[in-house]
Structure formats: C-alpha cells, structure tokens
Amino acid sequence: MPAPGRPQVLYLTTVDQLAGAAGLSRETRIVVGVLARDFDLSLAIAGPIDHQGLQKLRDHFASVRAAGGFPASSADQPAVAGLRGLAKARLGTDIVNARLQAAIQRRAEVFDAVVIDDLLATPYLPARQNGPVYYLAHRCESKARSSTWWRWLRQREHRALSQCEKGMLQSVSAVFAKPEIARELLAQGLSLSQLNPSFGQFRPEIALVEPTTWRGTHQRVGYAGYLGNDRNLASLEWLLREVWTPGQRNLSNTELHLVGTAPPSPLRELAAANNNVYLHSGGRQQLRHLGCRAVIEPLMFEQHVDTKLVNAMSQGLPVITTQEGVQRANAELGEGVLATAGPGQMSMTVHQLMNDESLWQLHASAATRTAALQLADFEVAHDLRRALLYAYQRRGEWMNTTIKTPGDDHDL
Numbered sequence: 001m002p003a004p005g006r007p008q009v010l011y012l013t014t015v016d017q018l019a020g021a022a023g024l025s026r027e028t029r030i031v032v033g034v035l036a037r038d039f040d041l042s043l044a045i046a047g048p049i050d051h052q053g054l055q056k057l058r059d060h061f062a063s064v065r066a067a068g069g070f071p072a073s074s075a076d077q078p079a080v081a082g083l084r085g086l087a088k089a090r091l092g093t094d095i096v097n098a099r100l101q102a103a104i105q106r107r108a109e110v111f112d113a114v115v116i117d118d119l120l121a122t123p124y125l126p127a128r129q130n131g132p133v134y135y136l137a138h139r140c141e142s143k144a145r146s147s148t149w150w151r152w153l154r155q156r157e158h159r160a161l162s163q164c165e166k167g168m169l170q171s172v173s174a175v176f177a178k179p180e181i182a183r184e185l186l187a188q189g190l191s192l193s194q195l196n197p198s199f200g201q202f203r204p205e206i207a208l209v210e211p212t213t214w215r216g217t218h219q220r221v222g223y224a225g226y227l228g229n230d231r232n233l234a235s236l237e238w239l240l241r242e243v244w245t246p247g248q249r250n251l252s253n254t255e256l257h258l259v260g261t262a263p264p265s266p267l268r269e270l271a272a273a274n275n276n277v278y279l280h281s282g283g284r285q286q287l288r289h290l291g292c293r294a295v296i297e298p299l300m301f302e303q304h305v306d307t308k309l310v311n312a313m314s315q316g317l318p319v320i321t322t323q324e325g326v327q328r329a330n331a332e333l334g335e336g337v338l339a340t341a342g343p344g345q346m347s348m349t350v351h352q353l354m355n356d357e358s359l360w361q362l363h364a365s366a367a368t369r370t371a372a373l374q375l376a377d378f379e380v381a382h383d384l385r386r387a388l389l390y391a392y393q394r395r396g397e398w399m400n401t402t403i404k405t406p407g408d409d410h411d412l
Helices: 016-024 026-036 051-060 081-091 098-106 121-124 148-152 155-171 179-187 230-244 267-271 305-312 323-327 343-355 357-394
Strands: 008-014 041-045 065-068 114-115 133-137 173-178 219-222 255-261 277-278 292-298 321-322 337-339
Touching: 008 026, 008 121, 016 081, 026 041, 026 305, 026 357, 041 051, 041 098, 041 121, 065 098, 081 155, 081 305, 098 121, 114 121, 114 357, 121 155, 133 155, 133 179, 133 357, 148 343, 173 179, 173 267, 173 357, 219 343, 230 267, 230 343, 292 305, 292 323, 292 343, 305 321, 305 323, 321 323, 321 343, 323 337, 337 343, 337 357
Parallel strands: 008 041, 008 114, 041 065, 114 133, 133 173, 219 255, 219 292, 255 277, 292 321, 321 337
Antiparallel strands: none
C-alpha cells in the first residue's frame, strides 16, 4: 500500500490520433491538468503511443504517472464485439493489450478511485476497485453518426456498440458530461440520478456571454473573485502595492473595479488609499455590467490558474495576468490572455488596452473563442474533482502535498 498522502486516482484514457504530438485530446488534457493538482494521478493510455509521447505528458503534467505503449504479446485479445469497429477506426487496432491490463491490475488495490474517459478504455478497468468508478463522457458513441469512424460500422456493430455503452453507463458510480452530451446520453436511456449533480445548472456567473464592443466599455479594468480567500487577497495586495500605486503615470485615467464577497478590512483600507479603486459585491458578470474593458488576474499565489483565466475570458474581455500565472497553467490560452513580466509591463499593458481599440478587439475576440471552446470542459473537470474529493474525504482520509515521482513507460 502507498504511504499516506494525496488520493490515488487511476485515469483510463486512449490516444487521440488527431491530437498529434499532444497525444491526448484537448478535453482530456484539461481534465488531467485540473485533477493533477489535488490527486496522485496514474494515466493508463490505450492505443499507439511511444516513449517520447509519454515523456511529453510527464513533462507537461509534472506530478502525473503515465504508462502505455506496451509491445504486443501472445496474451493480447480482441476487444468485445461492440467495440471492435470503433477501436479500429479510432486507435488503428481492436486488440486489447494484455501487458497494460496486467500493469493496471498489479496496482489496482492502491487506487482510491477510477476515472474512465473513453469507452474504448473500459477493457482496462481493474477487476476489483476500492472506490468509485466515474465515467467522463466526451461524446455519446452510439449517437455520433457524423464522426469519421461511423462509416466503418455496420448496423449490427452499431447495435452492439450501443449495448456496450449502455451497459457501461449503468455500471459506473456516476457519469460526467457537458450539458449537450448529457442530454444525448439521457435520450439513450441513462438515468438522471447517475449524472453529475451540476448537469443543467451552469451558474450564470460562468455562462458564456454575447461579445461586447469597444463602445460598450469604459476605461475600466476589473477583477472578480472571492475576496476573503488568502491567496486571492495576497495577489490583490501585490496588484495594488506593486502595480497600481507606482503605475499611476499610465493609469491615472483608468478605474480598477474589484468584485467579490467578504473583503477584509485590510483590503478595504488599501483600496480606499488608492486612486480610482472601487469595491463591489457580486459575481463575475458584474464586470460586464460595470463596463470594464479588460479583466486583470495577478495570479501570484492562486491554484487552478488555468480555470481562473478561462472563467475570466468567458466575459468576452481580454485578460491581463502575470508570466508566473501563465507558467502554472496547463490550458492552451491563446491570445485572449496577455502575460506580463513584472509590474511595469502590467501597468503599460493595461494602458495600451484602455486606449487602443484595434489591439483590444484582437484580444477580446480571442478570449471569446477560447472560452467558447474550453469553459464547459473546465466546469465538468471541476465537477469531477469535487466528486473525487468528497468520495475520498468520506473515507475519513485527508489530503497533503505528497507528490510521487513519475515512473517509466510501463509503470503505473
């Protein structure tokens, strides 16, 4: 058994051949990035992946184990009938790798939970589990008729695929999916009680908004977050002391609006001591109502920085942050985020966005596109994260910051 530490999670996935060198789909990379901060994550990857591909994943997700790429053996078996056509189309083979199965089974007892994020990964589910098994549905396989692989499947194979998918959905502890995928799964017979609790409950403060216009904004930059959080508070104090006060030569005509709840007395006093700094109660949507032209996220000390940045971009506004924050993000942020090197560059970037309509439009459009692609994936990832934490804590165990050293290609 492993030494007491962070929860141990087995994550079963497959190679996404369309992802190229990245190896895993964008959705999977987002989920793994979110979970890796709180769990000791062991990735078991089915499909064609080599040592270089596995090493890239380990380098990108520093605390994650990644195993796969086992050579074929005489013990390998074909997938069950319902998965063969899909496996050939997506992975290039319908063979289940016995050595990967054995590597998973050897460590099965150490895992506190299992996440399956692809129907084609189900043959690798260990025979016995110590905790919940969650399924992360990126698509409804039996309904995705427009996909490239669909023409490979004969109608009989489709019926078998549908039965496999339905059986798997009914066997797991819970299913996590974006709203549009969840609705398709419900139509295929999934019980509403098995869906993640937040299905259909996208909170208004993180819902995507209509693109704004330059004329719909003012010379205002905004921040939104829980103002009682120590890490948020430390970043805001850094922003006010190191950026806002010294940068008044560039920022004298710009207002800073801090939106959130539970601001402590030191923050209220610091805001009052600065020019054009205003505190508001509310959520992220307040930034639009206030006519902010950009969002500022110092991210000097916070965790889950990529989630914060994508949520900020969901307002359709450019996001100004620090290089320190971007370096801790696993997401592909694009041009919607402007990373600055130091307080002086941050104040200058605010000044430029406040006064250059073309520059603002470029980054605002990029922010809107990135949020549209990634926001729902981050929400599902955090729903799954909360479920895993709750399940672990119910067992009476507690998290700490122990991080395991990743093993070799065949070590989970």
